[in-house]
Amino acid sequence: MNIVIIGSVLSALATGAGALIILFMNGTVTHRFRDVLLSFTAGIMMSASTMGLIPEALNYGDFVPLAVGIILGVITLTLLEKNIPHIDLEHSKKGIEFDEKAMLIIAAITLHNIPEGLSVGVSFATDAIETGNLIAFAIGLQNAPEGFLVALFLVNQKISKFKAFIIATLTGAIEIVTALLGFYLTSYVKTLLPYGLAFAAGAMLFIVYKELIPESHGDGNERTSTYSFIFGILFMIFFFELF
Template structure:
């Protein structure tokens, strides 16, 4: 139990490690670098979806859970985009304003972390004790740029850096809960994992094409963003192959 708690916590907190970078940004970043970073993160998320989440879903459950999970992921994000209202968090006199686009990013990453946490918990429940450590490490590496992405979006919504860091870190905290759940309910979770992995992939693909790519091309930096997107894909491929 102690191993799954430590592994889940470390993989979850890596989201905060990525978000920590925004605390060192001087003011706001330029449109050019913002587009480059968004495209790079989109490349990482694309590779993670197509080369990790989708193959794992296929291996665990076959084509039907994959199709159902992706469809539900896309449908959920579509509904959220349509009906999530503007949210005003009254943490100060002026409040913290988060628009629908930022909320979609936060929700997508949080939803994406649910099956990841389950995967960590399930991996610690198998006989090979090192499997859990490997999965937790791999997911932790993937969570870092996601944390930076969430924090960056929140910062661009005029939220204070520290508040953006805290919110981004909390998006990964759900992995601690789902990791413990996955450990104790292995037999039940094993049935749901392929659907959850595909659901996360669908949600991520929606965000990549609907939000990140258009955002990275909105200020005349299409070529730089394209190169960054490809580099992000290659970076994630190297990580996947190395692990």
């Protein structure tokens, strides 16, 4: 149980670690750099899903729970996206006040962090402790640039650096709650384990293809972003092989 709390807290706090950079920045970053960060994190999440969560789901079940879990993950993220108002990181919405803007940003990132937290908790419910460690590590790596981009977006909307840092850090807190939820559910109801692993994988794949890749491929940086995506995949494969 302690390892779940530690893993989920560390991966969630990585959002704040990335956002911390904003406090020491005097200028801004190029659009290409932001696209590269988004696509790199997409590669990390792709590897975590296809090399970590999906194989473990098949290990504890068969194709049916894998397919059901993935489809449920995709449907859930689709419903959340349609019914929770949000704005994308790379797009601005003019003429809104600070409170509404902060609410929209938090809602948008919460959509991303719910399946990420679940994936950490469910991974720690497996018999292979290294799977949980690797998924938590992968989510933490993804959270750091995400936290930086959220804080950067808020600063660009004339929000103070300190407030931007606090808001970006708090967006990662939901992962701790959902990680514990995923761990408890799949630990005490073992039949749910393959479904939970596949659900997390499906939700993460939805985020990769629906959110991260499109946002990194709309401003003339498609080739650079593609390279970054591939390097993100290779980066995580290296750590899967290392551990």
